Amino acid sequence: MESYLNENFGDVKPKNSSEEALRRWRKLCWLVKNPKRRFRFTANLSKRFEAEAIRRSNQEKFRVAVLVSQAALQFIHGLNLSSEYTVPEEVKAAGFEICADELGSIVEGRDVKKLKIHDGVEACLCGKIKEVGSSKISSDFSSDLPESAVRILLQSIFNNTGGEVVRNKDDKIEILGTPTETALLEFGLSLGGDFQEERLASKVVQVEPFNSLKKRMGVVLLFPDGSFRAHCKGASEIILAACDKVIDSKGEVVPLHEESINYLKNTIENFASEALRTLCLAYMEIGSEYSVESPIPITGYTCIGIVGIKDPVRPGVRESVAICKSAGITVRMVTGDNINTAKAIARECGILTEGIAIEGPEFREKTEEELLDIIPKIQVMARSAPMDKHTLVKHLRTTFEDVVAVTGDGTNDAPALHEADIGLAMAIAGTEVAKESADVIILDDNFSTIVTVAKWGRSVYINIQKFVQFQLTVNIVALIVNFSSACLTGNAPLTAVQLLWVNMIMDTLGALALATEPPNDDLMKRPPVGRKGNFISNVMWRNILGQSLYQFVIIWFLQTRGKVAFHLDEPDSDLVLNTLIFNSFVFCQVFNEISSREMEKVNVFEGILKNYVFVAVLTCTILFQIIIIEYVGTYANTHPLSLKQWFGSVFLGFLGMPIAAALKLIPVGSS
Numbered sequence: 305m306e307s308y309l310n311e312n313f314g315d316v317k318p319k320n321s322s323e324e325a326l327r328r329w330r331k332l333c334w335l336v337k338n339p340k341r342r343f344r345f346t347a348n349l350s351k352r353f354e355a356e357a358i359r360r361s362n363q364e365k366f367r368v369a370v371l372v373s374q375a376a377l378q379f380i381h382g383l384n385l386s387s388e389y390t391v392p393e394e395v396k397a398a399g400f401e402i403c404a405d406e407l408g409s410i411v412e413g414r415d416v417k418k419l420k421i422h423d424g425v426e427a428c429l430c431g432k433i434k435e436v437g438s439s440k441i442s443s444d445f446s447s448d449l450p451e452s453a454v455r456i457l458l459q460s461i462f463n464n465t466g467g468e469v470v471r472n473k474d475d476k477i478e479i480l481g482t483p484t485e486t487a488l489l490e491f492g493l494s495l496g497g498d499f500q501e502e503r504l505a506s507k508v509v510q511v512e513p514f515n516s517l518k519k520r521m522g523v524v525l526l527f528p529d530g531s532f533r534a535h536c537k538g539a540s541e542i543i544l545a546a547c548d549k550v551i552d553s554k555g556e557v558v559p560l561h562e563e564s565i566n567y568l569k570n571t572i573e574n575f576a577s578e579a580l581r582t583l584c585l586a587y588m589e590i591g592s593e594y595s596v597e598s599p600i601p602i603t604g605y606t607c608i609g610i611v612g613i614k615d616p617v618r619p620g621v622r623e624s625v626a627i628c629k630s631a632g633i634t635v636r637m638v639t640g641d642n643i644n645t646a647k648a649i650a651r652e653c654g655i656l657t658e659g660i661a662i663e664g665p666e667f668r669e670k671t672e673e674e675l676l677d678i679i680p681k682i683q684v685m686a687r688s689a690p691m692d693k694h695t696l697v698k699h700l701r702t703t704f705e706d707v708v709a710v711t712g713d714g715t716n717d718a719p720a721l722h723e724a725d726i727g728l729a730m731a732i733a734g735t736e737v738a739k740e741s742a743d744v745i746i747l748d749d750n751f752s753t754i755v756t757v758a759k760w761g762r763s764v765y766i767n768i769q770k771f772v773q774f775q776l777t778v779n780i781v782a783l784i785v786n787f788s789s790a791c792l793t794g795n796a797p798l799t800a801v802q803l804l805w806v807n808m809i810m811d812t813l814g815a816l817a818l819a820t821e822p823p824n825d826d827l828m829k830r831p832p833v834g835r836k837g838n839f840i841s842n843v844m845w846r847n848i849l850g851q852s853l854y855q856f857v858i859i860w861f862l863q864t865r866g867k868v869a870f871h872l873d874e875p876d877s878d879l880v881l882n883t884l885i886f887n888s889f890v891f892c893q894v895f896n897e898i899s900s901r902e903m904e905k906v907n908v909f910e911g912i913l914k915n916y917v918f919v920a921v922l923t924c925t926i927l928f929q930i931i932i933i934e935y936v937g938t939y940a941n942t943h944p945l946s947l948k949q950w951f952g953s954v955f956l957g958f959l960g961m962p963i964a965a966a967l968k969l970i971p972v973g974s975s
């Protein structure tokens with residue numbers, strides 16, 4: 305086993321990145337992989353597995369997979385003692401260097417990334433409120449504060465974190481972690497703190513990673529003198545409720561009384577209404593009698609301070625929300641943030657207008673009837689737990705029969721992303737778990753891209769509708785003409801070769817011409833189709849039936865009165881008449897193809913020259929039609945036509961265009 309593993313994995317250098325670890329994890333665990341995984345990995349996975357299958361037997365792979373899973377379980381089990389778990393030798397030999405952080409990120413589905421979208425923080429420490437810019441070194445703030453308070457603050461920031469401060473190849477400081485973590489770490493550095501020094505001063509003996517349900521995280525530190533200290537941080541009002549003491553302006557720990565609680569609550573509210581993400585940091589001395597087996601204490605903490613992280617709204621979001629609204633798309637914000645923060649941001653983006661903003665715990669308490677009443681009005685849901693997001697999406701999809709798209713970045717969004725009709729995960733900030741639960745991955749993490757996605761989605765839908773409308777018209781006319789004529793006169797005007805050509809015009813060429821129309825901004829001014837919308841809308845039926853009727857009348861007229869109208873009295877007048885019918889029929893389709901570019905607008909020429917494929921298809925169709933009529937008559941059962949006859953049949957086809965335009969003026973219901 306070991307020699308085998310060395311042979312196969314010896315060349316793979318263990319890389320200390322979670323992406324690499326994840327890759328290995330997948331490779332080894334493919335036997336137990338989620339069958340529901342969507343398209344993202346399917347393309348190259350199958351190839352890779354094929355190649356691998358030659359090199360390795362399933363049994364071996366399974367064995368390693370089990371071992372890695374065991375290591376993971378051991379890790380999860382001993383999460384509180386992350387430093388003490390051991391990695392099986394076989395797993396090490398497989399090049400799977402599992403370090404606590406790495407596995408932690410896989411187990412939790414969080415992936416440490418370089419991110420910086422925040423714009424500094426505002427902090428309330430020892431009763432003082434200060435704004436700290438992200439780039440400005442603000443050591444003057446720390447000199448303002450009592451030394452003991454700064455020490456405990458830095459200890460909290462650098463030890464109780466899911467992020468990391470590292471030096472890169474160029475010896476520059478790089479901060480890794482989620483935006484919230486990087487903002488805090490940066491704040492710590494700007495106060496003059498040293499990450500490595502702080503980490504060496506004590507040992508982290510217990511970790512409770514950030515949990516979206518509890519909205520808090522915590523660690524227990526062991527100091528060289530044998531004493532333990534717990535640190536926790538998280539949603540400000542939740543952590544504040546767990547505190548009974550606070551560090552005052554002199555740096556002393558004093559009990560929290562009503563006045564100081566109100567002051568802190570007001571600070572939280574002020575920060576939140578400025579659209580800042582608020583966090584509360586707290587600590588607790590737990591003496592030396594503490595056993596690392598016991599859970600991290602929940603209450604009895606001393607509040608260190610409140611931090612408000614500025615996370616400015618990206619440019620263009622407000623406009624995108626407005627476009628969504630005009631397109632009949634309701635935008636709702638569902639977040640884990642404080643309700644005031646959420647409201648302030650939602651107002652800034654134009655999401656919150658007359659609707660209601662609700663908190664997760666309140667939403668959870670509602671009965672089914674109450675939910676029916678409030679869900680359509682909800683514009684903001686704050687402090688939501690993962691299952692609240694899921695419940696909302698599920699109700700919108702099932703009870704209200706809406707088509708729901710969800711965007712998300714974190715593991716906590718995975719249930720909602722999975723439940724949604726279209727799950728959109730962020731590529732940069734998103735965790736692997738979110739991405740694997742999603743259908744679409746937004747590469748630039750930008751909300752505006754969602755508008756582009758919607759626009760292209762609508763464009764594809766409408767292009768297919770246009771194509772189907774065009775195709776149905778040709779089919780209906782060809783069928784009725786040949787059938788009725790066969791019944792009444794015993795022979796069909798359109799021969800097999802001609803029908804084959806017509807078939808090509810409508811299938812291959814028609815699809816090419818109509819399905820390549822690029823999206824335009826008007827698409828976002830129409831209402832959405834919805835789950836129950838008919839694919840063939842009333843508008844399409846109107847166009848199809850109107851146009852078919854016209855074409856049928858034309859062909860019927862040619863069949864019965866054609867000889868008189870075109871003065872056909874030569875011996876081969878029957879062949880000429882059939883050619884005339886065929887030519888008029890094809891030109892009816894050519895002009896109908898142009899009319900089909902728009903289903904509702906009368907002007908069908910807008911942007912026609914920009915769609916090169918459309919122009920090329922139309923030109924080719926006409927050229928081939930000329931060749932068929934004039935040069936390959938023997939095969940296609942046609943007779944060369946005179947200029948007058950050509951003009952006549954093209955004119956009859958062209959008449960279809962004003963008819964199509966007039967049809968568009970007939971009002972029909974929406975769908």
Ligand SMILES: Nc1ncnc2c1ncn2[C@@H]1O[C@H](COP(=O)(O)OP(=O)(O)OP(=O)(O)O)[C@@H](O)[C@H]1O
Binds near residue numbers: 515516540581641
């Ligand atoms: N690393 C962290 N440590 C402690 N608390 C955190 C951390 N990250 C977020 N929080 C707290 O949890 C709240 C966010 O919760 P959660 O992550 O469940 O929401 P979310 O909707 O995924 O938010 P977002 O996607 O905007 O980050 C924040 O308002 C903050 O108070």
Ligand SMILES: [Ca+2]
Binds near residue numbers: 712713714716717
């Ligand atoms: Ca999130």
